[in-house]
Amino acid sequence: xxxxxxxxxxxxxxxxxxxxxxxxxxxxxxxxxxxxxxxxxxxxxxxxxxxxxxxxxxxxxxxxxxxxxxxxxxxxxxxxxxxxxxxxxxxxxxxxxxxxxxxxxxxxxxxxxxxxxxxxxxxxxxxxxxxxxxxxxxxxxxxxxxxxxxxxxxxxxxxxxxxxxxxxxxxxxxxxxxxxxxxxxxxxxxxxxxxxxxxxxxxxxxxxxxxxxxxxxxxxxxxxxxxxxxxxxxxxxxxxxxxxx
Amino acid sequence: xxxxxxxxxxxxxxxxxxxxxxxxxxxxxxxxxxxxxxxxxxxxxxxxxxxxxxxxxxxxxxxxxxxxxxxxxxxxxxxxxxxxxxxxxxxxxxxxxxxxxxxxxxxxxxxxxxxxxxxxxxxxxxxxxxxxxxxxxxxxxxxxxxxxxxxxxxxxxxxxxxxxxxxxxxxxxxxxxxxxxxxxxxxxxxxxxxxxxxxxxxxxxxxxxxxxxxxxxxxxxxxxxxxxxxxxxxxxxxxxxxxxxxxxxxxxxxxxxxxxxxxxxxxxxxxxxxxxxxxxxxxxxxxxxxxxxxxxxxxxxxxxxxxxxx
Numbered sequence: 051x052x053x054x055x056x057x058x059x060x061x062x063x064x065x066x067x068x069x070x071x072x073x074x075x076x077x078x079x080x081x082x083x084x085x086x087x088x089x090x091x092x093x094x095x096x097x098x099x100x101x102x103x104x105x106x107x108x109x110x111x112x113x114x115x116x117x118x119x120x121x122x123x124x125x126x127x128x129x130x131x132x133x134x135x136x137x138x139x140x141x142x143x144x145x146x147x148x149x150x151x152x153x154x155x156x157x158x159x160x161x162x163x164x165x166x167x168x169x170x171x172x173x174x175x176x177x178x179x180x181x182x183x184x185x186x187x188x189x190x191x192x193x194x195x196x197x198x199x200x201x202x203x204x205x206x207x208x209x210x211x212x213x214x215x216x217x218x219x220x221x222x223x224x225x226x227x228x229x230x231x232x233x234x235x236x237x238x239x240x241x242x243x244x245x246x247x248x249x250x251x252x253x254x255x256x257x258x259x260x261x262x263x264x265x266x267x268x269x270x271x272x273x274x275x276x277x278x279x280x281x282x283x284x285x286x287x288x289x290x291x292x293x294x295x
Numbered sequence: 296x297x298x299x300x301x302x303x304x305x306x307x308x309x310x311x312x313x314x315x316x317x318x319x320x321x322x323x324x325x326x327x328x329x330x331x332x333x334x335x336x337x338x339x340x341x342x343x344x345x346x347x348x349x350x351x352x353x354x355x356x357x358x359x360x361x362x363x364x365x366x367x368x369x370x371x372x373x374x375x376x377x378x379x380x381x382x383x384x385x386x387x388x389x390x391x392x393x394x395x396x397x398x399x400x401x402x403x404x405x406x407x408x409x410x411x412x413x414x415x416x417x418x419x420x421x422x423x424x425x426x427x428x429x430x431x432x433x434x435x436x437x438x439x440x441x442x443x444x445x446x447x448x449x450x451x452x453x454x455x456x457x458x459x460x461x462x463x464x465x466x467x468x469x470x471x472x473x474x475x476x477x478x479x480x481x482x483x484x485x486x487x488x489x490x491x492x493x494x495x496x497x498x499x500x501x502x503x504x505x506x507x508x509x510x511x512x513x514x515x516x517x518x519x520x521x522x523x524x525x526x527x528x529x530x531x532x533x534x535x536x537x538x539x540x541x542x543x544x545x546x547x548x549x550x551x552x553x554x555x556x557x558x559x560x561x562x563x564x565x566x567x568x569x570x571x572x573x574x575x576x577x578x579x580x581x582x583x584x585x586x587x588x589x590x591x592x593x594x595x596x597x598x599x600x601x602x603x604x605x
Contacts, residue, residue, distance in 0.1 A: 056395045060381070067383040067424075130379035134440070137343040137375070138396050139368040294306060294346055 053140040057148025058155070065156050074118060078160045081110055086167065098175025103167055104185045104262050108225055108255060111196050116217035118157060119200020120210045122149050123289065127208040132293060142286045150201050150282055157193045161186065181264035188261030191274035192254055196221050198281035205288040221254075228253030296320055297342060297448060297478055301351035304337050304502075311337045313502035314351065319495075321447070324474045326493035326510070327482035330598050334502040335482040336376050339452050342480070343373040355448050369397075372446035374454055378437025382426035386417055386436055389425060390443060397444040411439040414469060430457045438466065442473065449479045455488060467491045486590040489513075500598040514588030516596075523569045524556040525583040536576045540568050556586070 065071040082103065086092050090102025126132035135145055171177050200217040207213050226232050228250045236249055250256070257270040297319040304312040312334040319325045327335045340346040342353055344360050344367055353360045358367040380389055390411065394404050412418055415435040420428060425436055434457060441449060454470070455463045470479060470492045481492060489496050489510050496513055498506040506513060514520055527533045530553045534546045537555070542563040547556050559565040566585050573580060 051395060053396055056392065060384075060392050063388075064381065064383050129382065130375060130377055131381055133340070133343075133345050133375040134373075134379055137345050137368060137371070137373045138393070139365050139398070140396060141365065290347075 052144075053138075054144045054148045054151070057140065057145060058152045061149050061152030062155055065152070070121075071156065074114065074156075075160045075163060078110065078114055079163060081114075082106070082164055083167070085110065098171050098177040100167065100171055100177070100182050100185060101262075103164070104189060107189050108192060108258060111193055112218060112221055112225060115157065115193060115196040116200050116214045116221065118153055119197050119217055120204050120213040122153060122201050123205040123285070124208055124210045124213045127205075127293075128210075132289075136289075136293065142289065146201065146282055146285050146289070150197060150278075150285075153197050153201070154190075154194050157197065158190055161190060161193065178264065181262070184264045184266055185262040187266075188258050188270075191261070191271070192258045195224075195254060195274050195277040195281070198278040198285075199224065202281045202285040202288055205285050206292060224252060225254045228256040296356050297353070297480065299338075299342070299351065299353040302338065302341060302348050302353055303350035304334075304341060304346060305349040310502055312341070312348075315499065315502070315504055316351075317497060317504065317507060319478050319480060321476055321478050322474065323495055324470065324479045324481060324493045326489040326496040327480055327499065328484065328486070328489065328496055328594060329482075329499040331484070333500045333598075335499060336452055337502075338499070339373075339450050339480065339482060340375075343371055343375075343450050344368045345375075369444075370446055371448045371450060372441035372444065373449075374437045374441040374451045376452040377456075378434045380425050380433065380436055380440065383424060385422050385424050386428070386439075387412075387421040389436065390439055393440045393443050399444060407443055407445065411443045414442070415439045416465075431459060431462045434458060435462075435466075438469070442469075447477060449473065449477055451479070451481045453482055453484075455483065455485065463488075486594060489590060498594060498597050505597045506593075510590070511587075513593050514590060517586075517588030517590070517593045518558055519556070519586040519592060520588035521564055521566075522556055522558045522586040523566050523583065524554055524586055525569075525573075525580045526552070526554050527578060527580045529578075530555050533573070533578055533580075536572050536578060537569060540565060540572055542568060 085106035086103040090106060092102050095102065123132070126135060136142070140148075168182060171182075172179070199220050200213070203216040203220060204210075204213040206216070223232065233246055233250055236246055257273045260267060260270050298317075300316050302312055302315045303310065315334070315338060317325075327339070329335050337346065341348050342355070342360060344364050347361060355367040355370050358370065360367045381392075384392070387408075390408055394408055399407055412421060415438055417432070417435060417439060420432055425433060428436070434454070438451070438454060441451065451470070455466050458466060467488065470481065473479070474492075481488070483489070493510060496506070496508060496510050497504055498513070506516075525533070530548045533555045534548060537543055537546045537557045540557070542560050542565045543557045544560045545558045547558070548554070549556070557565060557569055570583070
């Protein structure tokens with residue numbers, strides 16, 4: 051078994067060894083349901099699709115995913131187990147990947163447990179299941195990107211609360227990068243249009259919405275892949291720099 | 296085998312480890328002594344591959360800790376300071392995780408797990424989560440983790456810290472039992488431990504090696520080495536007799552317990568002369584002892600001398 055897989059298994063099991071996993075899953079499912087049915091007008095719309103569900107998904111992630119990501123490295127540093135982990139015969143890349151994949155799989159499990167809503171919409175009408183599958187995939191990719199950001203910021207501090215707040219702020223900016231509010235701010239700085247376009251292209255929402263429409267553009271998949279890769283690589287650098295203190 | 300050459304670690308302007316060079320062979324148990332903040336832990340962290348040296352190099356059985364980090368880490372069993380582990384795991388689950396990541400499988404995995412659990416008497420708590428264990432047990436879990444893969448090199452940062460006297464004795468016996476074919480470095484600030492387990496001791500302070508000797512060799516540096524101490528009814532009369540002996544450099548009376556200590560001139564043995572002088576003067580002593588030297592005194596002398604010089 052590869053070291054990454056061994057670390058993955060240990061990490062994933064550790065989520066379920068504490069109440070963290072159950073609290074997270076229950077809250078995630080409750081809020082998903084509440085948003086979809088009350089604020090999203092699931093019934094009132096009279097349409098057989100999951101747009102109300104996936105529409106609120108990013109905003110739910112904004113607060114719940116940093117709560118999963120904050121412990122990734124901050125806890126290892128606080129308890130000192132990072133010293134044990136990094137003196138075992140594993141590379142930094144394997145350690146970062148193993149922990150990230152476990153967190154991702156855990157969020158994936160929570161996301162998969164929303165399946166009753168899929169069954170409901172199929173029972174009530176005749177939705178385009180292709181679009182729904184694409185939306186789930188997009189949602190999972192976005193969750194991965196959130197987690198990768200959180201992994202990096204969690205490595206910067208030994209305080210989980212600090213890690214949580216930093217991650218929420220960073221994710222909020224990335225989520226809204228395509229919105230006028232953020233773009234106007236950068237325009238106000240007098241940045242050239244090319245840079246503004248680049249910032250707008252960084253938005254999680256733009257790419258997520260594109261995938262949720264059922265259009266699996268390679269560029270959107272590539273974007274999330276690149277995002278995850280970049281932040282995980284940044285995590286390895288941050289750990290290397292900060293592990294001494 | 297462990298070898299370091301001019302090992303240095305800097306944090307900004309602060310030099311935590313300042314050019315340490317030494318070589319430890321299999322069969323040696325090296326005691327790493329020094330005041331808090333002397334650079335003991337930093338040095339061990341570099342040897343274990345956790346921190347990267349700023350300058351110089353270190354190698355484990357010929358594998359450089361930076362260039363071939365994985366090969367070096369495979370040969371090392373490391374107990375970090377405070378024996379951290381994953382608290383939510385059971386003792387057995389944690390050790391199985393370590394066994395997997397150390398690449399143990401099949402029969403040898405089972406045998407090594409049984410062996411480590413047995414050696415540290417963890418059978419009774421194997422299913423308990425580590426968080427619920429006492430400090431002593433946590434330390435033993437950390438030690439079990441370090442020796443699990445029967446490593447060639449053991450690096451133990453304060454292995455007996457927080458243990459009760461019985462547990463300390465067990466851990467020392469364990470280290471001695473493993474010492475035969477392994478290279479072991481133990482850091483401690485309990486000086487009696489050096490006697491109990493080490494056959495070599497390095498004293499470091501301010502990131503530098505100040506002494507590198509056998510425990511007996513260090514003791515010989517003490518002014519108490521070969522001194523004679525005794526207790527008698529009339530301490531002052533005894534002193535007057537002892538100062539007249541040619542090889543006695545000084546005689547002191549302890550203010551608290553009136554114990555008389557006669558210090559020899561460098562390299563001289565005075566025990567026979569002292570006994571002779573007492574007998575010929577008809578002085579009765581309650582008890583008399585030949586001192587081996589006091590490590591704590593040598594330690595203080597060596598580590599504070601540089602502070603004044605600096």
